[in-house]
Amino acid sequence: MKKKHNLLHSEGTSSFFSAIMAIAVGLLFGLVILLISNYKYAFPALITIIKGGFTDGTTGMGQVLYMATPMILTGLSVGFAFKTGLFNIGASGQFTSGAFVAVYIGIKWTFLPPSIHWIVALLGAILAGALWGMVPGILKALANVNEVIASIMMNYIGIYLVNMLIVKTIYDPLKNQTLPIAKSAVIPRGGLDKMFGVNNMNIGIFIAIVVVVIIYIILNKTTFGYELKACGLSPDASKYAGINDKRNIILSMVIAGALAGLGGGLLYLSGSGKYMQVLDILAPEGFNGISVALLGMSNPIGILFAGLFIAHIKVGGYNIQLFNYSTEIIDIIIAVIIYCGAFALMFKNLIYKLTRRNKMEKEEER
Amino acid sequence: MENVIEMNHITKEFGDFKALDDVTFKVRKGEVHALLGENGAGKSTLMSVLFGLYQAEKGEIKINGNVVKINNPNDANALNIGMVHQHFKLVHNFTVLESIVLGRETTKNGFLKMDGARKKIMDLSNRYNLKIDPDAYIADITVGMQQRVEILKMLYSDNNMLIFDEPTAVLTPQEIEELMKIMKHLVSEGKSIIFISHKLNEIKEVADRCSVLRKGKYIGTVDVATTTKEEMSEMMVGRKVNFHLEKKEIEPGDTVLEVKNLTMKSKLSKKDVVNNVSFKARKGEILCVAGIDGNGQSELVYGITGLMPIHSGQIILNGEDITKKSIRKRSIAGMSHVPEDRHKHGLILDYNLQQNAVLQTYFEPRFQNHGFIKFGAVRKYAQKLIGQYDIRSGHGEDSIVRDMSGGNQQKVIVARELDRNPEIVVAVQPTRGLDVGATEYIHKQLIAQRDAGKAVLLVSLELDEVMDVSDRIVVMYEGEIVADLNPNEITVQELGLYMAGSKRSVNNEKEA
Numbered sequence: 119m120k121k122k123h124n125l126l127h128s129e130g131t132s133s134f135f136s137a138i139m140a141i142a143v144g145l146l147f148g149l150v151i152l153l154i155s156n157y158k159y160a161f162p163a164l165i166t167i168i169k170g171g172f173t174d175g176t177t178g179m180g181q182v183l184y185m186a187t188p189m190i191l192t193g194l195s196v197g198f199a200f201k202t203g204l205f206n207i208g209a210s211g212q213f214t215s216g217a218f219v220a221v222y223i224g225i226k227w228t229f230l231p232p233s234i235h236w237i238v239a240l241l242g243a244i245l246a247g248a249l250w251g252m253v254p255g256i257l258k259a260l261a262n263v264n265e266v267i268a269s270i271m272m273n274y275i276g277i278y279l280v281n282m283l284i285v286k287t288i289y290d291p292l293k294n295q296t297l298p299i300a301k302s303a304v305i306p307r308g309g310l311d312k313m314f315g316v317n318n319m320n321i322g323i324f325i326a327i328v329v330v331v332i333i334y335i336i337l338n339k340t341t342f343g344y345e346l347k348a349c350g351l352s353p354d355a356s357k358y359a360g361i362n363d364k365r366n367i368i369l370s371m372v373i374a375g376a377l378a379g380l381g382g383g384l385l386y387l388s389g390s391g392k393y394m395q396v397l398d399i400l401a402p403e404g405f406n407g408i409s410v411a412l413l414g415m416s417n418p419i420g421i422l423f424a425g426l427f428i429a430h431i432k433v434g435g436y437n438i439q440l441f442n443y444s445t446e447i448i449d450i451i452i453a454v455i456i457y458c459g460a461f462a463l464m465f466k467n468l469i470y471k472l473t474r475r476n477k478m479e480k481e482e483e484r
Numbered sequence: 485m486e487n488v489i490e491m492n493h494i495t496k497e498f499g500d501f502k503a504l505d506d507v508t509f510k511v512r513k514g515e516v517h518a519l520l521g522e523n524g525a526g527k528s529t530l531m532s533v534l535f536g537l538y539q540a541e542k543g544e545i546k547i548n549g550n551v552v553k554i555n556n557p558n559d560a561n562a563l564n565i566g567m568v569h570q571h572f573k574l575v576h577n578f579t580v581l582e583s584i585v586l587g588r589e590t591t592k593n594g595f596l597k598m599d600g601a602r603k604k605i606m607d608l609s610n611r612y613n614l615k616i617d618p619d620a621y622i623a624d625i626t627v628g629m630q631q632r633v634e635i636l637k638m639l640y641s642d643n644n645m646l647i648f649d650e651p652t653a654v655l656t657p658q659e660i661e662e663l664m665k666i667m668k669h670l671v672s673e674g675k676s677i678i679f680i681s682h683k684l685n686e687i688k689e690v691a692d693r694c695s696v697l698r699k700g701k702y703i704g705t706v707d708v709a710t711t712t713k714e715e716m717s718e719m720m721v722g723r724k725v726n727f728h729l730e731k732k733e734i735e736p737g738d739t740v741l742e743v744k745n746l747t748m749k750s751k752l753s754k755k756d757v758v759n760n761v762s763f764k765a766r767k768g769e770i771l772c773v774a775g776i777d778g779n780g781q782s783e784l785v786y787g788i789t790g791l792m793p794i795h796s797g798q799i800i801l802n803g804e805d806i807t808k809k810s811i812r813k814r815s816i817a818g819m820s821h822v823p824e825d826r827h828k829h830g831l832i833l834d835y836n837l838q839q840n841a842v843l844q845t846y847f848e849p850r851f852q853n854h855g856f857i858k859f860g861a862v863r864k865y866a867q868k869l870i871g872q873y874d875i876r877s878g879h880g881e882d883s884i885v886r887d888m889s890g891g892n893q894q895k896v897i898v899a900r901e902l903d904r905n906p907e908i909v910v911a912v913q914p915t916r917g918l919d920v921g922a923t924e925y926i927h928k929q930l931i932a933q934r935d936a937g938k939a940v941l942l943v944s945l946e947l948d949e950v951m952d953v954s955d956r957i958v959v960m961y962e963g964e965i966v967a968d969l970n971p972n973e974i975t976v977q978e979l980g981l982y983m984a985g986s987k988r989s990v991n992n993e994k995e996a
Contacts, residue, residue, distance in 0.1 A: 340855045341846055344839065351834045358791065358821070358829040359843045360812030 133415045140413070141427070144455030151447055159441040166441070167448065170434035180314025182429045184388070187322040188213070190425035191381030192407025194333055195251075195374040197416035199265075201337060202370035203350035204258070208269025209378040210404025211276030212250040216243035216379025217386040217401075218280040221296050221394055224303030224387055225288045232302035239303050240325075240383045247379015248372045250276055255371025259364035265371065273400050281396050295393040304389035318392060322384040327422065329377065334418040346370055378404065409456045428452060486549070488513045488645055488676050489534070489565075494543035496529055503529040504540070507702040509695055511645070516667055516677045518691035518708065520684075520720050522919030525697040527680050531647050535567050536560045547645075566638030567647040572630050574622045580629075581605060581618040584637050601640075608639045612669055627776075628659035635666065646670065647678045652686055656776055657947060657980035664690045682720070682920065683948075684713040696720055721920050731931055736955070737767035740908045740939035741788070741819075746797035748780075748787050757783045759963040761797075765908060770930060770940040772954030772971075774947075776983050780963035781943045782824055785912050788941075789821045790814050791829070802907060815844055818907030822897055822914045824943070826890075830897040833886035837877060838866040840885050841900055873899035874925070891922040898926055908939040915949060927953050947976055961985040 148167065152160035166173060171182035192209040199206035206212075220243035223235075230238055254268035290297045305320040313319075337343040348356045349366045356363055381403060386392055410428055414420030435448030489511040496504040504526045511517045521527045532538045534545065536554040544551050547563050554560050560567075574583050585601045602618060609616050614632040622630060631651060638646050648667070652660045667677055667690055681687055687694055688708060696703040696719040703719050718724055741764070748758035758780045765771045775781050786792035788799055790811040799807045806814050815821075823829035831840050842851050842862050851858055851865070866881035875895045877883035885893055898914060911930060915923040930953060934940050944950050950957060951971050959967040959982040966988035969979070981987040 339857060341852045341857055342855055344846055344857060348832050348835070348843075352828075352832045354828045355830065355832045355843070357811065358789075358823060360810065360815050362810075362812075 133417070133420065137413055137415070137420070137424070140455050140458035140461070143458045144451045147454040148447060148451035151450060152443060155443060155447075156441070159443070163438045163441045163443055166437045167431055167434035167451070170430035170432075170437075173434070173437050176313065177315045178433055180310070180316035180319045181433050182426060183314070183323045184316055184319050184429075185432060186425045186429035187326045188381040188385040188403045189406045189410050189428060190326045190422055191329065191384065192378050192403050193410030193414060193421040193425050194330065194407075194418060195247075195378035195381070196407045196411035197414060197418065197421050198333055198337070198377060199251075199370055199374040200411060200416045201350050202346045202366060203353065204255075204265050204367065204370060204374075206251065206254075206269055206371065206374045206378075207266050207408065208251065208254060208272045208276075208404070209374070209381075209407040210400045210402075211269070211273035212247040212375040212378035213382040213401045213404045213407075214273075214276045214280050215250045215382070216247035217382030217394060218283060219243050219246035219379075220303075220383035221299055221386050222283075222288055224299030225297050228300050228302070230302070235300065235302040236305050236387055239299075239387055240305075240380065243379045243383025243387075244376045245379070247382065248376040250379065251371040251373075251375015252368060255368040255375075258371070259367040273404070277398065277400055280394075281398070284394060284396055289396070290393075293393070295395045298393070299387065299389065301389075303387055305384065305387045317390050318388045320388050322388065325380075325384060326425075329380065330418045330422045333377070337418065342369075378407065381407075409452055412456050486513055487511065487546070488548055489678075490546035490549075491530070491534060492544050492546070494530065494533060494540045494545075496526075496533055496538060496540045502700050504533070505700045507543075507697065507700070509702070510705075511676050511678060512693075513676055514671050514674050515692040516671050516679050516690050518679045518681060518687040518694040519697070520682060520687060520694050520716060521697035522682060522720055522921070525720075525919075526700040527697055528649065529700075530697065531567065531649060531678065531680060534560070535565060535647065561641060561643070563645075564641075564643045565645045565647070566641065566643030568631065568634040568638065568649060568651055570649045570651075570653065572634055574630055574633060576623040577621060579619050579621055580616050580625070580633050583622055583633055584618075584640050586637075588641060605636060605640060608636060612639070612666060612673075614666060626659075628655055628662070631655070631659075631663070632666075644675045645678070646675055647680070649680045650682075651679075652681065652683060653945075656984050657976055658984060660686070684716055687716070688713060698722055717920060732935065734768040734935065734955075736769040737937065739764045739766050740802060741765040741941065742798075742800040743784075743788065744798040744800070746784070746787055746799065747795045748783050748792065749795045750783075756795075757963050758787060758794075761960075761963075761965050763958055763965065763968075765939040765941050767937050767939055768934055769955045770934050770942055770953055772950050772957045773941065773943045773960055774950045774957050774979065774983060775945070775960035777945050779960045779983075781960050782912070783963075784960070785821075785824065785910055785941075785943055789819065789910055815904075820844075820901035820904055820906035820909045822901050822909065822911040824912035824916075826893055826897055831885050831893060833884075835885060836881070837870070837875070837883050837885060837888075837896060838862050838881045840896055841866040841869055841881075844900060844904060869896075869899040869903060872903075873929075875899065891918045894918055894926070895922065898929060902929055902933060906933075906938065908941060909933055910941045910943075912943040913945060914942070915944075915946070923949075947979065950979065951976060959983055961988070965990055 145168065149160060149164050152163050171178040192213055195209045195212065196206050220239045223239040223242045227235065227238065250272055253272055254265045257263035257268045258265045284296055288296050305322055307319060308321045310321065311317055311319040337347065345361045346366055348361055349363050353363060385403065386394055406428065410421055410424045414424035431451065432448055435445040438447065439445060487510045491507065491509040494504050494507045495502065507526065507530060509530060519527050529538065533540045536556045536559050545554060552563060575586065581598060581602060584605055590597045590601050605618060614636055616629060616632055616636065651663060655663060671677055679691055691708045693705055694708050694716060695705040696716065698720060706716065744762050746758055746761045747756055750757045761784060773781050773784065783792060787794045798805060801817050801819060804817065806817060827833060832843065842865065845851060846857065851861055863881055869875065870881060873895050875892050877888045877892055885896065894914065901909060914926050930940050930942065942954060954971055957969040957971055958965050959969065961983065962985065967982040968990055
């Protein structure tokens with residue numbers, strides 16, 4: 119009896135329940151939209167969405183894992199910065215700059231031994247992302263420039279600079295995109311492509327999971343994580359405790375940028391058919407990262423599952439085209455989920471109150 | 485005598501917690517009725533129920549014999565109940581006159597018509613001897629006058645049941661005396677006053693009867709004239725309290741902390757908030773910085789501990805110049821700091837007790853190994869502090885500090901800061917908002933530090949604390965040190981004069 123209460127009251131469980139509630143509300147809203155646009159197929163379509171990646175057996179699941187990988191990393195990027203009290207809205211720019219450097223190395227640095235080519239390309243992506251995150255970090259730490267503004271600006275600088283550099287260096291004018299990367303720069307598939315029947319599938323998802331674990335350890339087991347979270351929870355008390363907040367702000371943004379950059383590298387080093395397009399659009403993966411981080415409550419493990427879930431219903435979104443619905447409905451559903459996720463605290467308190475009322479009623483009965 | 489206020493069997497719950505448990509409270513016409521209790525005893529909650537800020541789950545309120553329902557402060561006002569809050573609720577860029585009529589403005593064709601209001605206010609002011617300047621801005625007048633403005637506000641709306649929530653906390657002794665006179669005058673005119681306090685001297689002086697609350701329960705009502713302070717405090721705390729701190733005589737030793745010609749500028753006004761301050765704190769000595777709030781004490785401490793940059797001067801700790809050292813380096817060099825604002829600086833409220841217990845020491849080898857926290861060691865250390873300092877909380881070392889009571893939060897800070905074995909303890913208002921028991925405990929701990937040959941720099945606004953605990957007092961007024969006193973040789977009244985700036989014994993040029 120007592121154990122059950124502890125379970126209900128524990129932080130993780132109530133976070134989980136509030137996320138589930140947010141998802142339920144989002145799906146309900148999606149159903150309304152489906153009903154409005156074409157009521158005939160609304161229910162089968164909703165079921166397709168919920169089934170998501172499970173519709174096409176292993177192929178669908180492979181697709182989910184492949185799509186989830188960059189989102190998990192941008193989600194970690196946003197979530198990690200958030201734990202330090204920073205809102206990294208610049209995951210998009212960090213993602214793009216990481217992707218560009220990875221692709222550039224993948225195309226040009228063919229002098230590298232094939233066995234380490236893709237690793238160097240990924241490291242390049244990490245460095246580029248880190249650099250892109252460092253700029254707002256330094257501005258925030260030294261001049262107290264709001265990191266939201268600075269990182270939004272870095273998004274635009276990132277996208278236009280990368281477009282320019284692509285055109286100057288690794289451009290395929292016929293297709294308005296980057297040249298194909300060398301075979302040795304493609305991330306090893308580890309047989310996953312055959313196992314799931316998805317061409318692009320590679321070990322990226324494992325890299326993402328390893329990074330999730332590393333970030334979890336940094337945040338929860340190290341003095342560095344203790345300092346970062348302290349800065350996030352109470353900048354004044356951290357200062358009082360002699361924690362170097364400026365250093366931590368910069369480091370936190372560097373790590374956040376590195377994570378997003380790695381996400382960019384992982385996506386664009388998957389080979390077959392994945393090219394960087396020269397478009398004036400901010401990488402949506404960066405903003406998906408915000409959704410993932412919010413849904414995962416900035417907890418690394420939560421972000422892992424949130425990334426998988428969002429990829430899952432996105433795959434479902436592609437599948438509802440069968441019923442002549444547009445895939446954008448999924449974006450609406452995700453948006454509603456995020457809105458509700460923002461109310462997560464409210465849901466959390468609601469659950470807390472409900473469980474407590476139950477407990478009190480039981481006590482009164484006794 | 486008739487009861488103007490009757491609160492019968494009031495119960496108020498916040499979740500699981502019973503803030504008030506079947507409390508009955510009756511106030512007669514024309515009396516000062518003190519409401520006594522420790523922090524968290526439910527005094528403020530009871531008054532909030534009376535004032536309509538909270539609704540009680542059970543019980544009834546009778547005003548002048550009629551059962552009433554008070555849903556919000558407007559209802560309370562309509563019943564002629566007024567309240568002076570602990571923290572005044574005044575608009576700083578309004579004049580005194582504007583502040584008093586706020587909410588009850590007299591208008592003509594939509595335009596303000598203040599003449600009548602001004603006359604009424606001046607009449608009231610003269611009648612009760614509340615010296616105010618109706619055209620002064622709130623921001624420019626003293627705290628004492630702000631309080632008189634609050635009182636006038638109640639009188640202006642014809643309130644005859646007046647609640648004073650810890651009104652003396654922010655006043656100098658002279659202002660307190662004046663307030664007592666005003667209160668006596670008010671009751672002689674037939675008003676009834678509820679006086680919330682935990683200062684027994686003041687209750688003894690001004691109150692007719694006294695009701696005591698303890699942990700949300702009603703303990704009893706006594707006639708103040710026939711009850712001793714000791715008896716009242718026993719009712720309040722539930723056990724005997726030692727008013728006199730045991731302190732053995734110690735000859736102060738070498739200088740630990742020396743502050744030389746410290747000057748600090750305010751961020752906003754470029755005014756010298758700390759002006760050429762010099763003093764020495766020695767081993768085995770509790771040096772107290774006394775003064776009315778806002779005379780530069782907070783900034784002085786920020787300068788010493790490194791939280792705020794200084795303009796000029798020197799800070800020397802055990803012969804080492806730490807003027808330019810970081811907060812961390814000062815801390816390692818042996819400076820402990822019990823900060824003024826425990827929520828802002830002292831604790832990370834969303835961290836648990838263990839994490840807060842190592843806030844200043846988590847980087848030491850005993851708590852980490854290659855950057856990995858030794859969770860076992862941290863837990864053991866927190867358990868040790870909990871046992872040693874009697875820190876009480878719901879889930880022991882796993883309690884989130886935000887959920888703990890103020891007194892226990894303060895104990896966490898004091899435990900952490902004293903257990904580091906510091907050379908000097910800089911403690912700013914370490915007992916603010918704490919009840920008698922916790923205050924007594926923290927005073928004992930500070931004295932123990934002194935007895936162990938450490939230096940203690942105590943900044944306090946509480947005169948009793950200043951007089952009882954310290955070995956030497958320096959008084960700050962408008963950023964300067966105006967007196968260097970021995971507590972055994974002066975009276976509270978004299979100290980008050982120094983604090984109010986009407987007397988000084990130290991020239992700025994001379995080293996204090």
